[in-house]
Every structure is written in C-alpha cells, then in structure tokens.
Amino acid sequence: MREYLLYVKVGREPIQAYVTPCFRVDQHFWQEKEGSQLYVIGRTPSLAMAFSLRERLHQYLQERQASTVNEQALAGMRQIALTGVRESNALYGHTFSDDQSGPREWFAWRERVDEQDGGSSPLSNRGDIEQVKEVLAGRALLWEEMERLLQTHGIAVPDLPQLLQRLVLSGDAQWLPGVRLQVRKSWLRHSLELECTRCGSGKEKIELTTCHTCGQGCAYCTECIGMGRSKCCTPFLCVPAKRAPSSHTGHAGRLAWSGRYSRDQEVAADRARQFVLNHWGRNVEFLIWAVCGAGKTELLFPSVVAALEQGERVLIATPRKDVVLELAPRIQRVFPEARVIAVHGSSKEKWEECDIAIATTHQVMRFYQRFFLVVLDEVDAFPYHQNPVLYRAVARAVKTGGRLLYLSATPPRYLQKRLVAKKKSLLGRSSYALYSSSHVLLPGRYHGHALPVPQICTVSGLDKLLAAGRVITPLHDMLKASLDAGRQVFVFVPRVEEVPRMLGYLQVMLPDYREGMAGVHASDPAREEKVMAFREKAVKLMVTTTILERGVTIPGSDVAVVGAQAPVFDEASLVQIAGRVGRSPDDPKGTVLFVQSYRAAAPQAAVRQITQMNQLAKQLRDRREMA
Amino acid sequence: MSQRGCVRCGIRVAARNQREAVVRSWAVRLSGRTSYAHMYRLVDQLPLCAGCLEEMPVIGERICEQCGRSWEHQGQQNLLESRALRCRDCRSIGESALGGNRGLLRYDDWGKDLLGLYKYRGDERLADFFGKLLTLAIYRYFRSGQFDYLVAVPLHAKRLSERGFNQMERVAGQLSRAIGVPVQDALTRTKETAKLSQQTGREVRIHSMQDAFAWKGEAAHPKKPSRILLLDDIYTTGSTLRACAQAIHKDETVKSHIWSLTIFR
Structure with a gap:
C-alpha cells in the first residue's frame, strides 16, 4: 500500500506544501536545488486526502504570507491538517451510510513519522527519465494505463514512483488523485465535494466505496468507468508535451x-x-x-x-x-x-x-x-x-x-x-x-445551388391517424411522387418503437413499393447491411430514427420527418436532416417535408435558419457578380 | 425499477404493462418453495426492462442434482443419459466436501458483459443487482433457515488490492441483508492462481486449486455441524468451490454441511 507524505518547504520562495509518495526523492531534490528546509506535516494512505489537505494548507499559507516558520506555526499547520481529516471522516461516514458498523476511521492520518521510510535511494538514471518522459509526453493517464503503456514500449523501471516524483518536482508532470475530495463549508451544513479529475464529473456521478487498494474511504467515477476506474487512490498523471516531434519537420x-x-x-x-x-x-x-x-x-x-x-x-x-x-x-x-x-x-x-x-x-x-x-x-x-x-x-x-x-x-x-x-x-x-x-x-453548398427549404404541414391527431391506418394526404402524395420519380426517401421518426409501426403503416399505404422498404435503428443488428442496401438502391424507402441524420449521403433522395414536433428533433437536428437532400451536383433539388401534429418551434426555426443561409449565399453571389 | 433504468440496456422508460406480464410469468415459473406473491416481489425488484427480463436465461427445472447444471442446454451424450440424477462430470469427481451447487442463470451472452462490467471494470453499483439475483435464487432453491451463515469466495490479497473490491463480498452483504443470515469472513486465499481465462483444461484447473484456501473459522469442535452456504459468481468446473469446502472441512471434527450458490452455472 502506498502512503503519501505531506510536507511544507521553506526556502527562498514563498512557503509551499507538497505531496509525495517517496519523501527521500524530495529531500534529495531540494537539497540539490537550493538547500531548503522541509517540515513533515503527516502522512496518509489516501491520495485524495493528502491533496485536499494540501489545498487547505495553501489557503492558510496564502493568508499568512510569512516566509519563515517556527514551532508554533508548524503546530498550527498540523492542527489544520488534523481538523481536515476529522471533518472528512465525519462527512464521509455521514454520506456513506451503507455500513451499520457505527463511527469509524475512514481516513488514517499519522503525524510526525520517522523520516526514514526505507525506500531505495533516488538514483534513477537520466536515461530512464528521458525515456519515460518521451513516452508519456502529451498524455493524461491513470496509473494502470501508464504502466501498461510503458510495458508496451518495453520500458521496465524498478522505481517508477520515485522517477515520476522527480518529473513532478522538476515541473515536467503533474501527479493528481483520480477523484478529488474536498470539504465544502457552509453555514447550514458542511458537505463533501467530489470531482473526477479525468472527466470533471461532479458528485452525482461519483460513488463512494470502501476500497481494498488503499484501505481508506474511497470514491470512483461512474461517468468514465468505461476507460478504467478513476478512484480517490489512483494517481492520475498529466505530462504535457513540451516540444514538437522534430524528426521530420515539414x-x-x-x-x-x-x-x-x-x-x-x-x-x-x-x-x-x-x-x-x-x-x-x-x-x-x-x-x-x-x-x-x-x-x-x-x-x-x-x-x-x-x-x-x-x-x-x-x-x-x-x-x-x-x-x-x-x-x-x-x-x-x-x-x-x-x-x-x-x-x-x-x-x-x-x-x-x-x-x-x-x-x-x-x-x-x-x-x-x-x-x-x-x-x-x-x-x-x-x-x-x-x-x-x-x-x-x-x-x-x-x-x-x-x-x-x-x-x-x-x-x-x-x-x-x-x-x-x-x-x-x-x-x-x-x-x-x-x-x-x-x-x-x-452559407452555400459547393455546387452553388440553394439548400432545399422544408415544407411544414400540421396534421392534428397525427398519432391517432397513423394508428388507425388512415391516409395522411400530404405525406402520401409526397412519398408517392418521390418513389414514382425513382428517387429514394428517408422517413424519420422520433422513437425506436415507432420504426416498425411506421414501416407497417407505409407498407399498407404504398403497396406498390412494399418490397423496397426497410427500417433501421441504433441497436439493430443488421444496421450496417440495411444502410448498405439503401446506398446500393436495393432499398427505396428507409424508416429511421435520428441515427441517419448525419454522415449519410445518398444522391437523389428526399426526406420526410413524421412527428417533427417531438423534442428529439431540435433545430440543429432538423437542419441536418434537411441537409441530406440535394447534395450531389447532378441533382441539387429535392423535397423535404416536416409533418407535425401541432405547431412546434423547432421545425419553424429550422426553416428560418435554412432560408437565412440561402439569403446569405445569394448575397454573396450577387456581390461577387457585381465585383 | 431503479432510477437508473435497465442495468443491461439502459432503457429508462419501459412499457409498464408489458413488464408486468413478464414479471408475472417468471413469478409463476419460479415460485416453487416460496409463495407466488413473494417471488413476484423478488422478480419485480430486478432493475431490468421488460425485454431483458424476458430474455433472462434462467436455468430450468431439470438439472443435475449435484452441480445444478441444466439438462436442456447440454451436449447430445448428456441428453441421452438424462435419466441420471447427476451429470457426467459430477459422477467422475465422486464424493467431495461440497454437498452440492445451485446456479440461477446460464452463463451466456446475456450475462457475460454484465459480469465483466462488474468484476473487471469495477462498476460496483451492479452489486445491488447481483445481490437481488442471488436472493431470488436462494428462495428458489432452498428453504428459509436452511443455513447458519454465508461465506463468500475470497480473492487473493494481491488481486484484491489490484481490483479494489471483492465482487462476491459485496453481493454476499446484499444477500445477507435481504435474508437475515450473517456473513462469515473467515476464508482466505493462500495461493495465487492465474486468471480463469488463462488456464486451459479441466485438469490444470483442478490441480491449481488444490490447497488454495485456508479456513480460520470457528473452533474445530462445535456441538453440531454448522450449515454453510458458499457464494461465488460462476461455477465452471467447480474446483474453486470444492477447494473452499475442502479447506473448511480440513480441521473440523464435526463436519459442516456445505452447499454453494452461484449466479451463473
């Protein structure tokens, strides 16, 4: 189990607090640098705790603004740290009420430890340091990821924490807890603030847990769990890339x-x-x-x-x-x-x-x-x-x-x-x-033609009409006209459940084109094949959710959105959908139809945006012709 | 259903009446030892949507009475001899300290990712879900009050520190709270074995598991045999669970009755 030591450094610069996993390295480093004095405040196995205490000490030191410390000031700082640990303990226990075992020490804290922590002397050779720096440059990684990365590059360093601590001290890297912990004070109630350092998610995405890695109160982020667990006790290393890869400039x-x-x-x-x-x-x-x-x-x-x-x-x-x-x-x-x-x-x-x-x-x-x-x-x-x-x-x-x-x-x-x-x-x-x-x-397309402007039509009781299988004239006419002209049609619906329903409805409505219809949604196992078939014109009419709203280019296609009032279709999404039409220079025109069951803001805003763009494009063209 | 929606597919709003029908049909099928109403509640608690609940690969009624393997999903040879009470693997093993095993679900694509997400990715929120599954399983297969305490299969200290949590300890805690049987934390893993996926062959597996556990439980001279339920996530060859049972039996004069319950079989 790794332990983190918190100390303050008094030297020529203002007093600073530091956290280190291996105090020897720091002693060595500061001696080399400027012969400053180091005072140990205490140590804890919880990385997040150590950093939260460091934060407190920084605040205190900033207010105090002295350049020397005496025994009294040191005692004061130790007191601050102790209070911090106690407060966090109480709050953590309060928040994490899962365990009925009563009050308990969530965060261990030891003051005044013997400074001989028995670690090997800091003799990492320069070559190793440079190599590690090279590999890690420009990455922000959790400890495990970093180990794996070094492994794949065939770098085996026996004293990795020591080596990295050197990088941290020389300002080439940052060593942070995966999840940050802080006590926020308020007149009503203190609370525990948690934040994932990697993804920045707050308290609502972070779960408290008792951890067997650090044996302390711990917490992990559920937002970015897919990329490895970011925890209170996992070091998160950020190494900026200093210089450009110079190998082949130009x-x-x-x-x-x-x-x-x-x-x-x-x-x-x-x-x-x-x-x-x-x-x-x-x-x-x-x-x-x-x-x-x-x-x-x-x-x-x-x-x-x-x-x-x-x-x-x-x-x-x-x-x-x-x-x-x-x-x-x-x-x-x-x-x-x-x-x-x-x-x-x-x-x-x-x-x-x-x-x-x-x-x-x-x-x-x-x-x-x-x-x-x-x-x-x-x-x-x-x-x-x-x-x-x-x-x-x-x-x-x-x-x-x-x-x-x-x-x-x-x-x-x-x-x-x-x-x-x-x-x-x-x-x-x-x-x-x-x-x-x-x-x-x-504002204009590369082929210079205007964007097709959508038509909006409001059909009250749209869902009922669809469920009853009644003909919706504008939709029917538009689809029929398009299919008769040999064009392909996207029909967008707001929800996954409506894909098969809509497909069934259309198959009854347009029996001539029954064969050439398909429906697709995000978790459809045959999604790729269906989209492929649509591209190859084997499928003439595709009922889809918003998954096909961008990225798919089918020349000679028209679009209908049924249920355009639904909140999934916002202005941006409708503009994108309308943008499927008329992309190829051979066939720059097409029809876009928004069918809504009541008057909604988004379709109108989308039409407004498209007309505005067309106007701007026209202005641009006119100005050029004048010049 | 929980706030988070279905743990498997993440769908938040499920068709309520559809789900209710599925829950009912499960409750009918699973309520053998316990009442329908109780089973209904247990199934209804599962944080799954209608679709995922319906596809849940619950092991049927016809099983090997030793290891709890389902007959319906076996190879041809085993089907032929399905008159037998025990499957072929169990017969080849013979007597062991482990009285028997029961598993709730078949280990297939339905649960593989979920277990992986829990064990390897470390999404500890799933402990709640697996705890509920085991609660359901215990009421399905055992009488209430049949066991004195629960024991979760331990991890090696090194693996534990890597992973940060023991997946079965969490689940056992959940189960213990649900059924009111205490958990005893007295089994330790003394030998570090390679990951299950990295071992090939049944023989290797059985061999590697020998003496992998140590029991530091109660005094070796209890008045009457205690009844212990071992908990694990999956029963593959059963060597882990048998080794655990062996370790418990080792120093006891009055031998405990040991059974095991796993999520997947």
Whole structure:
C-alpha cells in the first residue's frame, strides 16, 4: 500500500506544501536545488486526502504570507491538517451510510513519522527519465494505463514512483488523485465535494466505496468507468508535451489532393489557415460554420498543412467511431507523408506516435497538451452537445498556445454567442456576419445551388391517424411522387418503437413499393447491411430514427420527418436532416417535408435558419457578380 | 425499477404493462418453495426492462442434482443419459466436501458483459443487482433457515488490492441483508492462481486449486455441524468451490454441511 507524505518547504520562495509518495526523492531534490528546509506535516494512505489537505494548507499559507516558520506555526499547520481529516471522516461516514458498523476511521492520518521510510535511494538514471518522459509526453493517464503503456514500449523501471516524483518536482508532470475530495463549508451544513479529475464529473456521478487498494474511504467515477476506474487512490498523471516531434519537420505537411475549391470555399479555408498561423492573435477558438454539403472536411486541409509544416501534431476529434474509420484512410491519402492514426476504443494503434490523430471524443480524454491544432467535427452532435465533460477533455488536449477549431453545420447557441458576430442591417434586422476573427460562415453548398427549404404541414391527431391506418394526404402524395420519380426517401421518426409501426403503416399505404422498404435503428443488428442496401438502391424507402441524420449521403433522395414536433428533433437536428437532400451536383433539388401534429418551434426555426443561409449565399453571389 | 433504468440496456422508460406480464410469468415459473406473491416481489425488484427480463436465461427445472447444471442446454451424450440424477462430470469427481451447487442463470451472452462490467471494470453499483439475483435464487432453491451463515469466495490479497473490491463480498452483504443470515469472513486465499481465462483444461484447473484456501473459522469442535452456504459468481468446473469446502472441512471434527450458490452455472 502506498502512503503519501505531506510536507511544507521553506526556502527562498514563498512557503509551499507538497505531496509525495517517496519523501527521500524530495529531500534529495531540494537539497540539490537550493538547500531548503522541509517540515513533515503527516502522512496518509489516501491520495485524495493528502491533496485536499494540501489545498487547505495553501489557503492558510496564502493568508499568512510569512516566509519563515517556527514551532508554533508548524503546530498550527498540523492542527489544520488534523481538523481536515476529522471533518472528512465525519462527512464521509455521514454520506456513506451503507455500513451499520457505527463511527469509524475512514481516513488514517499519522503525524510526525520517522523520516526514514526505507525506500531505495533516488538514483534513477537520466536515461530512464528521458525515456519515460518521451513516452508519456502529451498524455493524461491513470496509473494502470501508464504502466501498461510503458510495458508496451518495453520500458521496465524498478522505481517508477520515485522517477515520476522527480518529473513532478522538476515541473515536467503533474501527479493528481483520480477523484478529488474536498470539504465544502457552509453555514447550514458542511458537505463533501467530489470531482473526477479525468472527466470533471461532479458528485452525482461519483460513488463512494470502501476500497481494498488503499484501505481508506474511497470514491470512483461512474461517468468514465468505461476507460478504467478513476478512484480517490489512483494517481492520475498529466505530462504535457513540451516540444514538437522534430524528426521530420515539414515533409509531413505535403498535400496530395487534386480536388478544387469553389471560390467561397477557398476564402473560408484560407481564413481558417490564417487563424492557425496567427501567433499574435488572442483567439484560441475558431468556428467554421458551413452548411450541410459545403465540403467541410476539405476546408480543413490548408489549416492542417499549416500546423504540420511547423512540425506540430494535429488532432481531429469526431463523435462516432464509424466516422473515425472512414476519415482516417481518407486523410492518409491526402497527406501521404504524415503518420495518421485512428484512435478509438478498440484500435490497436492508439498509443502510437503520430502527426495526425483521428480520435473519437472519449479517447481525447487520454491526451494532455499534446496537439497544437485540435479540430472538433460536428460540435452539435450528441456527445459534445451540452456535455461539459467532453469540452473540457478537448480543451485539455490542446497545447499551451495551441488552436481549437470547431466544425459544424448547425453550431449550438452557446458557440454562436461566443464566436459568431451578428451584424445589423440599416433596417435593424440582424443577421450573421460572414466572417470575423473567430469564425467563418459558408452559407452555400459547393455546387452553388440553394439548400432545399422544408415544407411544414400540421396534421392534428397525427398519432391517432397513423394508428388507425388512415391516409395522411400530404405525406402520401409526397412519398408517392418521390418513389414514382425513382428517387429514394428517408422517413424519420422520433422513437425506436415507432420504426416498425411506421414501416407497417407505409407498407399498407404504398403497396406498390412494399418490397423496397426497410427500417433501421441504433441497436439493430443488421444496421450496417440495411444502410448498405439503401446506398446500393436495393432499398427505396428507409424508416429511421435520428441515427441517419448525419454522415449519410445518398444522391437523389428526399426526406420526410413524421412527428417533427417531438423534442428529439431540435433545430440543429432538423437542419441536418434537411441537409441530406440535394447534395450531389447532378441533382441539387429535392423535397423535404416536416409533418407535425401541432405547431412546434423547432421545425419553424429550422426553416428560418435554412432560408437565412440561402439569403446569405445569394448575397454573396450577387456581390461577387457585381465585383 | 431503479432510477437508473435497465442495468443491461439502459432503457429508462419501459412499457409498464408489458413488464408486468413478464414479471408475472417468471413469478409463476419460479415460485416453487416460496409463495407466488413473494417471488413476484423478488422478480419485480430486478432493475431490468421488460425485454431483458424476458430474455433472462434462467436455468430450468431439470438439472443435475449435484452441480445444478441444466439438462436442456447440454451436449447430445448428456441428453441421452438424462435419466441420471447427476451429470457426467459430477459422477467422475465422486464424493467431495461440497454437498452440492445451485446456479440461477446460464452463463451466456446475456450475462457475460454484465459480469465483466462488474468484476473487471469495477462498476460496483451492479452489486445491488447481483445481490437481488442471488436472493431470488436462494428462495428458489432452498428453504428459509436452511443455513447458519454465508461465506463468500475470497480473492487473493494481491488481486484484491489490484481490483479494489471483492465482487462476491459485496453481493454476499446484499444477500445477507435481504435474508437475515450473517456473513462469515473467515476464508482466505493462500495461493495465487492465474486468471480463469488463462488456464486451459479441466485438469490444470483442478490441480491449481488444490490447497488454495485456508479456513480460520470457528473452533474445530462445535456441538453440531454448522450449515454453510458458499457464494461465488460462476461455477465452471467447480474446483474453486470444492477447494473452499475442502479447506473448511480440513480441521473440523464435526463436519459442516456445505452447499454453494452461484449466479451463473
């Protein structure tokens, strides 16, 4: 069982409190450095406890602002620590009332310990340190993950804690508890504050438990449990990447892409590149807002080139694994000389060195200040939207002084407010500015045609009509017209249960096309095959939940949303759905129909957004023609 | 159903009447020793949605009376000799300290991930779910008051410190609270054995388990034999449980009656 020692250092700098797993290393280090005095406060096996006490001492020292300590002050600090332990004990027992064994010592605490803790002398050789630093640079890992990573790199260090403590002391790494613990005081009632250091989830996601690893009161995070348990007693190591991988500066940025930009695309891509290159700008965030079918991935290339040419690493984070798998080979083709890796839960190469990493959002949590340019694809999609955990993880993966690039067709309100400037016309109507220092807006598709504007139709008692199998004329006419014209149709429904129901209804309604209908939802075992069949035009009409709202491109297709009033269809999702239509240059037109059972805000807002984009695109075109 | 929704698929809102029908049908099938009403409550408590509850692979009525293996899901040869009371494996083993075993569920895809999530990923919230399953199992197979105390199969100290918790200790605590039988924590693992998945062959397994446990329980001269129920998550070859029983019997003059109950068989 590891024990953590809390001590204060008095020297030329202001007094500081430190936590260490091996005091010898610290003694040695400070002696070497400046010959400061170290005073032990006490020790505990609970890492979280040690850090919470350190926090308290920092507060105390800051208020006191003295540069020396006497016996009295030291006794005071020990008292603070003891009070802290007692308070945590009481609160922990109170919160964790599972055990009926009565009051109990949850956190052990010993003062004034003999300073000879019998550890080996701190003689890690420099080579080891450099090697470990190299491997861990730019990662944020739990202890077990780190051990595994070192193992796969064939590095065996006998005194790993000592070695890492040296890195911590020299400021090359951070050693933190997996779950942070703090007593929050209030006039009514004190409470125990818990926070997962890795994912940032608060109390409601954290479970208290008695742990056999540390033998102390412990807690673990249930939010990120899929990536290993983050516990009070598990060290969480963050090692920033200091320098760029210098091995092959420049070459990696060679772009082998034969495609051509449209005029607007070229301008937008260049603005993004300017943002990446601009060293003096204070902006670290930039939004590329491009409507569905504007060719967003291609817009990135100049920015990625700019970063690679400086010898920096690039991360492209996207919400779904299938996108990672699709994007990685595509990027590799375009950047033949860069090392591109796909990082997702089951990928083999996730620990490899790279120039461009394409990762699912959850894997981003394992990076720490590693990438100069981080691109977030589809910020409005499910895992990021309203999820501070993932935003935090992504922000942590960016190097100091790095750049964060958001990519979206329907940016959420809070991003719009933060990054998109509004401009007012003479008549006082506000509209989006086409660009600013923190965003660029691409309102038109690359083929230059307008986005199809959805028609909304309200059918009261929609559910009843469907259940009774009655004909809903506008829906029926639209589907029939599309199918008769040889087009394919997406029919979106709000819930999984409605997929088979809708399918049955449509099969009765349109008996001629019975054979070419299918339904799909997220947990459908035959999902891939069905989508494949739809792509190959074997299936003409696909009933689906929101899973197909993005990423799927079918030329010559139309869309109907039945039950558009349902809360799962918000503005962003409806705009995305409408964006399925008319993406190919051969067939830029199509029909989009929203059927709602009562008048709802989201479909209207979606139509408004689409018309606004069309207007902006038209303005842009007119202005260019005038010039 | 708990606030969190179904532990298996995460669906929060289940069709209520549909679930009720499933619960009822399970309660009818499982209420042999206990009343229907009691069994209904036990099944209803399980944090599962209608679909997952329906698919639950509960072992049927026809089982090996020794190890509790289901006849219906056996190979052909065993089917032929299904007149027998004990399965072939059990007959080849002969007498052992372990009186017998009962398991509630077949170990298939239904439960594999759940057990993995609990044991290896460490989602301790599932202890509650497995505790409820064992409570159900104990009422299904045994009379109330049939046992004096429960003993959970221990982990080796090193494994315990790695994992941070003993999965069966948690479940045993749950079960003990539900049925009012105390847990005795007197069995220790003295030998470190490789992970089950890394051992190949029944022979190797049986051999590696020999003398792997030690019993530091009650004095060796009790007046009457005590009745002990061993708890484990899964019975594969049964060597773990037999080794435990062996260790308990070792120093006793009056031999205890030992049975075991596992979640999966």
